[in-house]
Amino acid sequence: MLSSLISGGITGGAVALFSAPIEFIKVQRQLEGSKLQKNTLEWGKFIFKNHGLFGFYKGLPLHFLRDVFGTGCYFTIYETFKYASMQFLQPGPMVHLVGGGVAGALSWIVLFPIDLCKSVMQREALKPHPQYQSVFEFIKLRYSNEGIYGFYRGISPQLVRSFPVHGINFIVLEFFPMILQFILLGAALADSPDCSNISELKGQIEAYDEIISEENTILSNFITTKQEEIEPIETPEKMNAVHTILQCDKKYVADLYFYGDYIKQNTTRAFELYKELSDAGEKEGHYMVGMCYATGMGTVRDYSKAQVYLSFAALLGEKRAFQTLGYHNHAGIGMPKSCLNALFHYQQIADEAIEEWRSGPPFGKKLPPLPMKLDELQGGIYGKGASGMGNPELNMKESKLDELDLIMLYRLQAEAGDAVSQFLLAQFYYFGSAKVPVNYKKALEYFQQAAKQYPTSTKADKSEDAKHLKEVSIAASRSCGFLGQMYWRGEGVEPDIERARKWFERGVSQDNAASHYGLALMYMDGVGIPKDFARALRLLNEASTMGSNEARVLLAEQLLGNTFVDFTKVVSLLEYAAKGGYAPAYYHLSKLLGSGYPGTSPNCKNALIYAKLFVERTNWHDSTLEKADLAFKRSKFSAALAYYSIAAEQGSEIAQVNAALILDTKIAPKHPPLMYSFEKWNPYDFAIVLYHRAANQGHVDARVRVGDLYYYGFGTNGTLDDELTFKGPRLSHVIAKQIHKDIPMAPDFAQAVLHYSAAAEGEFSHSSIAMFNLGYMYEHGMGVEKDYHLAKRWYDLCLTTNPGSYLPVQIASVKLHIKWVISDLFSLWRNLFREKAKSPQSQIPGEELIEEPSNAWGNENSLIFSLVAVFLGLVWYRRLLMGMFNQRVNPPAALQ
Known part of the structure; x- marks a missing residue:
């Protein structure tokens, strides 16, 4: 008004x-x-x-x-x-x-x-x-x-x-x-082109016109591979189709240019098309213009403009804009941090997502596949046994075989009649993975084979046989729960409620939690059997006791509907389910903690964590990560980077690490000017930001990598001044500068120490690599005061945390002790010289002008390297003399 x-x-x-x-x-x-x-x-x-x-x-x-x-x-x-x-x-x-x-x-x-x-x-x-x-x-x-x-x-x-x-x-x-x-x-419309054949034209554009290598070629060792990027081929027919579609579906053509899936990537042209859509008031145009400003793709990065366009997109109902604004408010990107604003934006999507989940078949709508973690293909950013806490004992239970090798092994054992292998193989096909597509028919076949092998008796004479029988019984009973669910939902088979009920009843007799839950749902809704709410509640309680997260959440929902609610029990049930990774539990906890319940005050921080987890796990509203994974498998790295960059702005930790790794490992775009609006392309400018955001979400390896980038000076927006160099070893920086000749370097050791310390002293994880790096920094006085005691302490902690670091820690410790001894000797000599200089009996004219002797070797490292070189030279000379002596004592036979 x-x-x-x-x-x-x-x-x-x-x-x-x-x-x-x-x-x-x-x-x-x-x-x-x-x-x-x-x-x-x-x-x-x-x-x-x-x-x-x-x-x-x-x-x-x-x-x-x-x-x-x-x-x-x-x-x-x-x-x-x-x-x-x-x-x-x-x-x-x-x-x-x-x-x-x-x-x-x-x-x-x-x-x-x-x-x-x-x-x-x-x-x-x-x-x-x-x-x-x-x-x-x-x-x-x-x-x-x-x-x-x-x-x-x-x-x-x-x-x-x-x-x-x-x-x-x-x-x-x-x-x-x-x-x-x-x-x-x-x-x-009178002059508009014929759009009736648009679907056919899109199919022609998306058809592969080049030979695609095997999808899994680069997945096992992508960080060190020399895999060439497959660029799309532009034919006159394809570009004519693009121009025709432009008149009918501008959004589709803008996406083609932005991601570069099927035509050559040109984000500047894409930005122009998105801007036209935005000017026409379309929410997709507002959203993508905002993301272009946020990522720096197609235009200069400007978060203030990004917020404006994203806000307009959110007002028009664009869910991806709500998610992006939620993360930006949470992390303080382009705006002050605001937990309440972030929670508001996430809950706008969460409320719709929970309804979509409930609208699905029994057991809820199936969640989207988990995105591929590129760092885990190598066992972590720093390799298996080194990343994370780096303790090999933590990975003893993990197989060293590749996923495809595991499937082949399970298949051989399954064909031999092993019930456990049949069940594990069925799970692979039911859930799918980065390398194994979902195949319900094969999953159904192997679940049926495993379910038939439930032992009539679990008693055995030997402990090993008893253990095997127990594993078989667990695999068979769990297969019953999966089979009941598949027959009810119609996965890989026509829906059959009667057979589903029989499988659930069989699983209940074998103490399977999922079967208890499935049968409880049937009794609760009267599906295939008369309604019996009391029996349904009894089955739910039994399933909850056995560990069913689904049953725990449903019980919590029933309790919340009572007149007098036992919130302590409700929260306890939901927290157990959330620890098991059950997505609806995240939603309910977010609601309860966000508003507060009797006896507690609102807890925005934890509510926001749960809301973000729920939204990212139920992201039916966005297929960006799925498209990114597919593009990466097909060796389209520029397209994958664009997809991952968009998902990274939405707050996905996985996407942030994936995009950073593509930039960091030189699987970067061949034509950066067509992707980013910069005259001088420096991938580390973006990589360090992405690593930093992932580190703030708890990724310990990303935190260590940020420290590395500060140590070498990559992405820190500066140049290495040789005249103002630091004290300490320079070999690693000289080598790095030769490898990255076109990339400016500005080491910041103080920042490196901060990030290494955060990774080494984390609340939930302790990186052994960060500990070793801290020892090195204290040893050489880089970013901190030189302190051999603290250096020794960090080296020892590294070895305690990761016994696999024995060799490098021992070498560093020996080197440290040598330096320590040399330093003590020099210190003793300097002290004696001072005492002599101060003695009045030894005072001679002009002696006051004698300077205190300095370390002629420059520093301890140079001295150690020189001593090692002299030692190796003496060894070589001794071997040379021994060889000459042997020739004299034992001359060749031809000379005798």
Whole structure:
């Protein structure tokens, strides 16, 4: 209402300045007639000749007051009526007609006295002897003679005129743009291309026109591979199809240019197309323009503009914009951190996601596949046994075989009749993975084979046999739960409720938790059997006790529906389910913690963590990560990087690490100018930001890698100044500078130490690599004061955390001890020299000018390397002498 009043007033003021001269002449002609002048032109000449240009603006204050106040009231009344009528009237012409009429009539009731005063004072303005010296004199005289009625004389015709006139005015105002748009759209449709074959053209573009290597070629060792990127081939037929589709589906063509899946990547062109969509008011256009500004792809990175476009997209209902804004508020990207704002944005998506999950088949809608973690293909960023905590004992249970090798092994054992292998193989096919696509028919076949092998007795003479029987019984009973679920949902087979119930009953007899849960659902909803709520609750409690996360959440939901809720039990059930990774538990915990429940205050921090987890696990609204994984498997690294970069801005830790690894391992775009708006391409500028964001979400290897980048100075926006070099070893930096000749280096050892410390002293994990690096930094005094004691402590902690680091730690420790001894010897020598210099008996003339001897070797490292070189030289010389001696003692046979 206030905005309408202000904007209307400003509009009225602007109109008054332009309309005042014409209004002044109109008043003269209406009130004076043709006494002085015959027509409008002569009146204009008369006023200008006798009063100049400012003569046209006589009476302007009252005219200005009338238009400012009147127009503001006019639009305010109309907007208020329109808003109020929404409660009981459907939007349409009648609302605009009545609203405009009411606004016109009411505004004239308020303005009529002002308009009268204005007209009278303008009439008197040109008289040599005006009747009224001021407007106040006129008001006083009129009121004393006629009372308040005198100011409203003649208002009835004005009101009769204003109602229809202003009503029609607003009908035209509201509907003319729509009519005009309809006319223009009809003209455009007459000349528009035929869009009936768009699906066929899209199929032609997406068809592979190059030989694609095996999908898994680079998956086992992508970090060190020399795999070439497969670039799309642009044929005239393909580009003609693109131009045709552009007229019908601009969003599709913009995506083609942005991601570069099927045509050569050109994010600048994509940004132009997205901007056109945004200008047309489409939410997808707003969203992608915002993401271009956020990622720096297609335009210069500008988070302030990104927030504007993303906010407009969110207002139009774009779920991806809500997710991105939620993460930006959470991490403080381009705006101050705000837990409440972040939680609000995530819960907008979460509320819809939980309903979508419930609308699915029994057991809920199947969750999207987990995204591929590129770092885990190598066992972590730093390799298996080194990444994370780096303790080999933690990975003893993990197989050293590749996923495909495991499947081959399980298949051989399954064909031999091993129930455990049959069950594990069935799970591979049921859930799928980065290398194994989902195959319900094969999963059903192997589950059936495993379920038939439930042992009649679990007793055995030997402990090994008893253990094997127990494993077989678990595999068989769990297979029953999967089979009941598959027959009920119709996965790999036609839905069959009766067979599903039988499998659940069989699983219940074998103490399977999932079967208890499935049968409880049937009793609760009366599916295939009569409803029995009491029995359903009993089965749910048993399933919960056995470890069913689904049963725990359903029990919690039932408890929340009671009149008196035991929130302690509810939260306990949900927390157990959340620890098991069951997504709906995240949603309920987010709701409870966000609003608080009796006895507790709202916990926004934990509520936000659960909301973010739920949204990212139920991301049916966005297939970006799936497309990214597919592009990477097909060796389309530029496309994969674009997809991962978009998902990284949405807050996906996996996408952040994946995008950073592609940049960090030189599987970077071949044509960066077509992707990023920078003259000088430096992949580390983006990699360090992505690693840092992933580290802030708890990725310990990413934290260590950020420390490495600060140590070498990559992505720190500076250059390495040889004149202002640091104290300590320079070999690693010299080598790095030779390898990355075109990339500026600006080491920041203080920042490196901070990140290594955070990784080494983490709350939940302790990186052995970070510990070793801290030992090295303390040993050489890089970013910290040199301290051999702390260096030794960190080396020892590294070995304790990761016994696999025995060799490098021992070498570093030996080197440290040698330096320690040398340092102590030099210290002792310097102390003795000082004592001698201070002795009065040994004082000789000029001795006070003798400087304290410095370390002629430069530092301990140089001394150690020199001693090692001398030692190796002596060994070589001794071997040479021994060889010459042997030749003399035992000459060759030919010389004897």
